[in-house]
Structure formats: C-alpha cells, structure tokens
Amino acid sequence: MNPSAPFSAAGESSGSKKPAPSGREQNFQQLRIEKISRNFGATAALAALDLTIRSGEFIALLGPSGCGKSTALNCIAGLLPLTGGTIWLDERRIDQLRPERRGFGMVFQNYALFPHLTVRRNVGFGLKMRGIPGNEIRRRVDAALELVQLQAHADKLPGRLSGGQQQRVAIARAIVIEPPVILMDEPLSNLDAKLRLEMRAEIKRIHRDLGRTTIYVTHDQDEALSLADRIVVLNDGRTQQIGPPEELYAKPANLQVARFMGYRNILELDLERVEGSFAFLAGSGLQLQGIAQECLTSKRAVIAIRPDDIAIEPAQRKINEAHPRNVIFGQAELVEYCGRDYLVDVLAESGVLLHARTPRRIVTGDRLRLAVSPERVLAFSPA
Amino acid sequence: MSSAASIQRKTVDVTALLVAPGVGLVLLLFLYPFLYGFLLSFSAHEGVGLRNYVKFFSTPFLSQTIATTLWISFPATVVNIGLALPIAFATRRHRLQRLLTAILVVPITLGTVLIAEGLLLYLGPQGWLNRFLLVTHLSTSAIHLTHNYWGVFLSLVVSGFPFAYLLLLSYLTGIDPVLPQAAATLGASPWRQFIHIYLPLLVPGLAIAFCLSFVQAFSVFPSAVLLGAPAGPTRVISIAAYQAAFEDYDYPMASAIAMIMAGVQLLVVVLILAIRVLFYRGPTVGPKG
Numbered sequence: 001m002n003p004s005a006p007f008s009a010a011g012e013s014s015g016s017k018k019p020a021p022s023g024r025e026q027n028f029q030q031l032r033i034e035k036i037s038r039n040f041g042a043t044a045a046l047a048a049l050d051l052t053i054r055s056g057e058f059i060a061l062l063g064p065s066g067c068g069k070s071t072a073l074n075c076i077a078g079l080l081p082l083t084g085g086t087i088w089l090d091e092r093r094i095d096q097l098r099p100e101r102r103g104f105g106m107v108f109q110n111y112a113l114f115p116h117l118t119v120r121r122n123v124g125f126g127l128k129m130r131g132i133p134g135n136e137i138r139r140r141v142d143a144a145l146e147l148v149q150l151q152a153h154a155d156k157l158p159g160r161l162s163g164g165q166q167q168r169v170a171i172a173r174a175i176v177i178e179p180p181v182i183l184m185d186e187p188l189s190n191l192d193a194k195l196r197l198e199m200r201a202e203i204k205r206i207h208r209d210l211g212r213t214t215i216y217v218t219h220d221q222d223e224a225l226s227l228a229d230r231i232v233v234l235n236d237g238r239t240q241q242i243g244p245p246e247e248l249y250a251k252p253a254n255l256q257v258a259r260f261m262g263y264r265n266i267l268e269l270d271l272e273r274v275e276g277s278f279a280f281l282a283g284s285g286l287q288l289q290g291i292a293q294e295c296l297t298s299k300r301a302v303i304a305i306r307p308d309d310i311a312i313e314p315a316q317r318k319i320n321e322a323h324p325r326n327v328i329f330g331q332a333e334l335v336e337y338c339g340r341d342y343l344v345d346v347l348a349e350s351g352v353l354l355h356a357r358t359p360r361r362i363v364t365g366d367r368l369r370l371a372v373s374p375e376r377v378l379a380f381s382p383a
Numbered sequence: 384m385s386s387a388a389s390i391q392r393k394t395v396d397v398t399a400l401l402v403a404p405g406v407g408l409v410l411l412l413f414l415y416p417f418l419y420g421f422l423l424s425f426s427a428h429e430g431v432g433l434r435n436y437v438k439f440f441s442t443p444f445l446s447q448t449i450a451t452t453l454w455i456s457f458p459a460t461v462v463n464i465g466l467a468l469p470i471a472f473a474t475r476r477h478r479l480q481r482l483l484t485a486i487l488v489v490p491i492t493l494g495t496v497l498i499a500e501g502l503l504l505y506l507g508p509q510g511w512l513n514r515f516l517l518v519t520h521l522s523t524s525a526i527h528l529t530h531n532y533w534g535v536f537l538s539l540v541v542s543g544f545p546f547a548y549l550l551l552l553s554y555l556t557g558i559d560p561v562l563p564q565a566a567a568t569l570g571a572s573p574w575r576q577f578i579h580i581y582l583p584l585l586v587p588g589l590a591i592a593f594c595l596s597f598v599q600a601f602s603v604f605p606s607a608v609l610l611g612a613p614a615g616p617t618r619v620i621s622i623a624a625y626q627a628a629f630e631d632y633d634y635p636m637a638s639a640i641a642m643i644m645a646g647v648q649l650l651v652v653v654l655i656l657a658i659r660v661l662f663y664r665g666p667t668v669g670p671k672g
Contacts, residue, residue: 079564099567108669112565116583116663125579126569159665177569 028090028180030054031213036085036095037237038071045071047237048085053181053215058207060228061217062260068237069217070109073183076215078102089180100129105174105212107184111166113158119145119169120154126177144176147206164195171203175210184216188223200226221260225249233257251293255302255380263304264355268382271301279379280325285350287325290377301379307343309376310356315369326377328354328370335362346370424638435639445640448620449647455532455607455617456600459539463596464589466540467547472577475555484552487545498541499609503529506537534610535617539600547596554588555581559668584667590659594652601648620644 031053038046046068053059061069074080076087078099087095094102105126113122121128123144127137145151148168158166167187174182187203188196204227207214218224224231225245233240233248233256241253252258259266269283279292281301290303315329330348341359346368348354356370427434439445474480490498506512506528516522528534562584563576571579604621611617620640628637 077568079567098572099564100570100572102568103570104568106565106568108561108565110559110561110669112559112561112669114562114566114580115665115667115669125566125571129566129570129575157665158669173569183568 028055030090031181032088033076034086034088036072036075036087037083038068038075038080039083044083044237046075046234049232049234049239051232051239051242053213055180055213056211058214058216058227058229060224060231061215061234062221062224062231063219063234063240064260065219067234069219069234070185071237072234073106073185073215073217076181077104077106077183103177103179105177105179105182107167107170107174107182107187109186109189111158111170111187111190113166113169113173115157115159118155118157119150119161122158122169123173123176125173130177140176141172144172147175147209148172148202163191164199167191167199168202171206175206175212179212181213181215184214186217186219188218188220203227221262233260235260252304252378254294255304255383258304258378258380261306263306263378265305265307265310266302267352268300268302271296271299271379278374281379284352285348286328286352288372288377289325289374290379291375292379294381296379296381298382300382302382304378304380305354305372305376307355307357309372310354310358311371312344312346312356312358312360312362313369313371314360315367326372326374328372330354330368330370332362332364332366332368335364344368420638420641423635424642426635435636436643438636439639439643445623448618448623449643451617452601452603452619452621453647455535455539455619456597456603459536459543459600460593460597462540463543463547463600464551464593466544467551467592468585468589471548471552471555472581475552476560480552484549487548489545490541491545495538495542495605496609498538499606502534502538502541502610506534529610531612532616535603535607535619538606538610539603542606543596543600546599547592550592550595551585551588554585554592554667557588557667558584562669583663586662587659587664590655594655597651597655598648601651602644620647 033049033051033053035048035050036046037044037048049068049072051059061072063069071080075082075095078094078097078101082095085095086093114125117125120141124137124141127140132140141154142151145154148171150165150168150172153161153165158169161169167190170187174184184203188199191199200223203216206212207227216224216227225248228245230242230244231248232242235256241248241257243253248257249261252261252263255266267284267286269281269286269288272280272282274280274292274296277291279290279296279301281288281290281303288303292301328346328348330346332344333347333353334345336343338357341357342362344356344358344362346354346356348370354370362368424435425431425433474483477483493501504510508525508527508529510529512528513522513525516526528537558581563571563580566576566580567573602621603619604625607613607617607619607622611619613622621644624637624640624644627633627640
C-alpha cells in the first residue's frame with residue numbers, strides 16, 4: 001500500500017467540498033524568499049537571506065547557535081515580522097500575513113504540545129481550526145497517528161509521553177493539516193543520541209512518503225547532510241553558502257563553512273606559488289599542495305583538511321630523509337576509539353597538531369606517516 | 384540497607400522540625416482563636432447549645448445578611464475577574480506593563496478607608512462626577528452612587544480589581560508563549576488562541592483568583608459602613624457580627640455569626656474548587672522530553 005494513501009485519500013474526498021482554508025495552496029511551484037532580514041534593536045539577527053525553494057524540496061538551515069537560523073524560520077512562519085524583504089508563494093505575497101493565514105506547519109524545538117489536550121486533539125487542532133467536520137478530522141488524525149505509529153497513545157495527555165513520542169505528535173500535528181510548507185526548528189535537539197538517529201530516519205521517511213516542502217533548522221551538520229536536498233549555511237545572520245550536501249561537503253565556499261563541514265585541520269601557511277588551480281604552501285615544517293578555493297592574493301593562505309582525508313600508516317623515518325609534498329611524519333599524541341575507526345591527534349615533527357581518522361589500530365606514541373591527496377587540501381585566503 | 388533507610392528517616396525528621404515555628408504560629412494566631420470562637424458560639428446565657436445558630440436563621444433581620452452580602456460580593460467578584468482577565472491579557476507583554484502594574488497596585492496599599500473617603504468625595508452628591516454631569520447637562524439631577532449598594536460595589540471593585548489583576552497576570556505569564564504561537568501556525572486566530580489555549584490553561588488561576596477575591600469581598604466591612612447604607616441594603620454579615628459583639632455585647636452570638644460567615648465562604652470556595660477539578664490542572668508549559 002502506498003504509505004501516503006491516507007493523505008491522498010483525504011485530499012480526494014475533500015477535493016470538491018474542501019472548506020477552503022482561505023487562500024491556502026496545497027500545490028505551489030516555488031517559495032521565494034527575497035532578501036529577508038530581521039533586526040533586534042541595532043543588531044541584525046538575519047541579513048538579506050535570499051532563497052528560492054522548489055515544491056517538495058527539503059532545505060536545511062545550518063549554523064551555530066545565534067547564527068540567525070531560528071530567526072529565519074520564525075520569519076518564514078510569520079511569528080516574527082520582517083525588518084526587510086519579501087516572501088512569495090508563487091505569485092502571492094505572504095510576508096505580511098499572520099501565521100494563521102500562512103498555514104505553514106511548524107514543529108517547535110520543545111514541541112509546544114498543548115498540555116491540556118489529548119494526543120488526538122493536539123493532532124486534530126489544526127483541522128478543527130479549519131472547520132473540517134468531526135468525522136473527517138477523526139479519519140485524518142487516525143491516518144496521521146498511524147504514520148507516526150502512535151495510534152495506541154491517541155487518548156493520552158502529552159505529559160505522559162516520552163520525548164520521542166512527543167516529537168512524533170508534534171510532527172503529526174504539523175503534517176495533518178497538509179500545509180504547503182513544513183517548518184522544523186531543531187526538532188531533534190532534545191532527544192538522546194539513539195532516538196535522534198531513529199527520528200532522523202523517521203523524518204526522512206515521512207518526507208519521502210509525503211513529499212512535503214520542508215525547511216529544517218539545525219546546528220548539526222550530520223542532520224543537515226543526511227536529510228537535506230540543499231543546505232543553507234548561516235553565520236552571524238549572513239548566508240555563507242547554499243548548495244546540495246555533496247557540494248558543501250566537498251567544496252565549502254569559505255573557512256566558516258569548512259569548519260562547519262568537519263574540516264578540523266585548519267592551518268595558516270606561507271603561499272609559495274599558485275599554478276592553475278593548485279596552490280603550493282609551506283610553513284610550520286609542512287610542505288603541502290592544495291587546491292585554491294578562491295583567488296589567493298596575499299602571501300599567506302589557510303588550508304583546511306578533513307580528518308578522514310588524511311591517510312595514516314606506521315612509519316620509521318630515517319633522520320633527515322627527504323619526503324615528498326603532502327606527506328607528514330609525526331607521533332600519535334591521543335587516540336580516541338570510535339568503534340568503526342580511530343580518531344588520532346598526531347603531533348607532527350614540526351610541532352603542529354593534526355587530526356586524522358583511520359580504521360587502522362593506532363596506539364598512543366606510535367610513529368606515523370600521514371599523507372593527503374592535493375585534491376583534499378583546500379586553500380583559502382586568510383580571513 | 385536498613386541503615387540507609389534509618390539515616391533517611393532521621394534526615395526527614397530533622398528537616399520536618401523546621402516547620403515547627405510556622406506550625407506553632409498558625410496554631411497560636413489562627414487555630415486557637417478559631418477554636419475558641421467556635422466553642423464560644425455554642426454557649427449562650429441560657430446554656431450550651433445551638434441556640435445562637437437557631438436564632439440567626441430564625442431572625443430574618445440576621446439571616447438575610449447572608450443574601451445581602453452575597454448580592455454585593457458575588458457580582459463584585461465577577462466584575463473584578465471579568466475586568467482583570469482581559470486587561471491582564473492585553474498588558475501581559477506590553478512594555479508599559481510595569482508602570483501599569485505599579486499604578487494598579489496603589490489601591491491595595493491605600494486600604495479600604497482611604498478608598499471609601501476618595502469615592503465619597505468623587506461620587507457623592509456634591510462630588511466631581513455629579514458636578515461634571517450637571518454642568519455638562521448630561522444629567523438633570525444628581526446620580527446617587529454613595530450611601531447605597533453602588534457605593535459598596537464600586538469600592539469593592541476599586542480595591543479588589545488590582546488584586547485579581549496581579550494574580551491573573553502572574554498566571555498568564557506562566558503560560559508558555561510558544562503554545563499560542565503553535566496554535567497560530569495551526570490556523571488559530573488570536574481570539575481562538577485565547578479560547579482554546581489561554582483560557583483552558585488559565586482555569587486553575589481563574590478559580591484561585593475567584594476564591595480569593597470572593598473571600599475578600601464577602602468579608603467587606605469598612606466600605607459597607609462608610610459608603611453603603613449599613614442599616615438597609617448593605618447591611619452585610621460582618622455588620623451583623625459587629626453589632627452583636629460591640630453593641631449587644633453578645634460575644635457568643637457574634638462568634639456564631641463569624642462561624643456562619645466562614646461556613647458560607649468555605650462553601651463557595653469548595654464549590655469553585657470542585658468545578659475546577661472538572662478542567663485540566665496540569666502544567667501550563669509544554670511537556671519536556
């Protein structure tokens with residue numbers, strides 16, 4: 001059975017006599033966010049966010065806390081008025097509509113379940129507000145509860161549910177109204193690690209099944225990478241990069257994004273020369289060849305390398321032996337066992353500390369040879 | 384294990400001792416006079432018995448004070464809560480709320496006698512209100528708002544409203560503001576957010592505010608004398624008790640009236656709290672996982 005059947009069935013029956021939630025469009029081509037900004041006093045919490053979202057897309061707003069991602073979400077939901085910019089649902093301007101007129105479903109960080117209403121009435125709240133008849137509310141709520149596997153808890157108050165169950169109720173409550181866009185504000189941040197992975201898969205599954213346009217706020221790059229079709233990286237209210245996860249992961253636009261994408265080795269070196277897209281760098285006893293990510297004009301450059309891109313093998317090096325570029329000798333300083341692999345802090349002979357990841361069993365004090373492919377050394381201009 | 388249990392028991396015992404001064408004070412200042420009055424109410428010149436209670440309920444002049452008092456205190460409480468709820472709601476996040484709160488608290492600090500005096504000057508036959516109405520020809524004769532039912536009623540509103548307002552304001556600000564936001568994203572207009580989210584979560588607060596306001600209004604005395612018609616329409620139950628005690632010097636009778644007064648208040652409070660049980664009484668913030 002098509003998992004989305006309960007919802008399409010609901011749509012089909014209400015197709016003719018739908019109580020038409022005033023101007024609400026289930027189907028749209030694109031949500032255009034044009035240069036929206038929001039100031040709190042003199043500080044700009046969000047500056048000129050520009051984003052066009054296709055119907056059905058899953059967008060992640062990613063950034064550290066205080067970067068403006070939740071502000072952006074609240075602005076899109078209508079909970080915060082804009083300081084500037086416009087929002088369009090196709091040709092309809094919606095940024096001046098109150099949240100209840102926009103009809104975007106929202107999942108809040110603390111779920112915001114109504115404590116005085118049962119799970120069933122929480123989920124049915126949006127339908128009741130739309131004046132949908134009781135028997136149809138019942139049917140659609142049942143379908144939504146089935147989707148999040150909470151049928152058995154329908155008559156409980158939210159206070160009696162676990163965190164993961166509350167999260168499911170919050171999601172069911174947002175999707176049951178069949179909103180054009182679902183907004184999620186760090187929905188997994190209050191869950192423990194195991195549950196977070198489960199719910200992440202659940203959110204992915206629901207998005208796959210229902211194909212609802214989703215804007216998802218998170219500070220966790222793993223969540224963003226695994227869920228999103230496109231990621232928007234924000235920092236200090238400014239857009240750093242917009243692109244598919246693969247692109248951000250492989251080619252971060254700047255150091256901020258690189259840091260956020262897990263490039264833990266960040267070193268400032270002397271720039272020797274640039275040949276085509278390759279940059280040759282030296283300093284701190286290292287000699288590296290990397291790819292210039294932007295026009296390098298100063299004599300210094302900052303390189304970013306992910307721990308996974310460094311290959312480790314045990315090595316005994318003869319003193320003063322010459323070594324090729326992109327090879328570094330050092331000693332294991334600290335080894336963290338991560339199950340699948342080891343995260344090793346390597347103290348290079350030159351005194352630089354590098355982070356590397358390897359499936360090879362490493363013990364503290366081992367002498368190591370590190371190598372990194374030039375394609376995986378990203379060179380940026382110093383900030 | 385048994386030693387751990389005994390240690391725990393000991394700790395509890397020591398901690399419990401900290402309650403002793405409070406309990407002592409309550410016993411001394413409340414329970415003792417209450418029990419004394421309770422026992423006194425059963426004695427009379429003719430001996431021990433229910434004579435005082437029988438006399439109260441068989442003498443219309445006395446028993447009708449219950450109705451008179453309810454007739455003033457109940458509407459006043461309803462008006463107080465009815466005014467305080469929308470005003471507290473409107474000002475709960477207003478930037479001038481602190482100023483407003485400060486202004487509204489003033490009547491509480493003034494005390495009923497000063498309020499009564501102010502109202503007499505303001506609303507009396509020669510007061511500003513009547514002069515204004517006569518000068519502007521809005522009214523051809525003076526409006527009588529003092530020395531009758533309305534004088535007492537208004538003074539109960541002036542002194543009772545700030546109390547209800549402050550109580551409800553604190554209950555309102557205790558409701559997680561994300562809940563109405565969530566309701567808004569689900570399509571609820573501000574009015575429906577109020578009806579479906581604020582109001583149900585406010586029921587316990589409304590019940591408590593109603594009980595406290597009512598008890599305050601029911602024991603009205605100074606303004607009933609100063610602003611009312613203490614011989615007639617505003618002869619409230621506390622006046623009856625006062626007359627019994629300090630005009631007839633019949634302390635047992637006065638004690639009986641005080642007991643009846645307490646009984647009526649208790650009855651209303653129990654009734655309100657019983658109604659409250661029918662509603663949701665849990666936390667007013669969303670549950671945390």
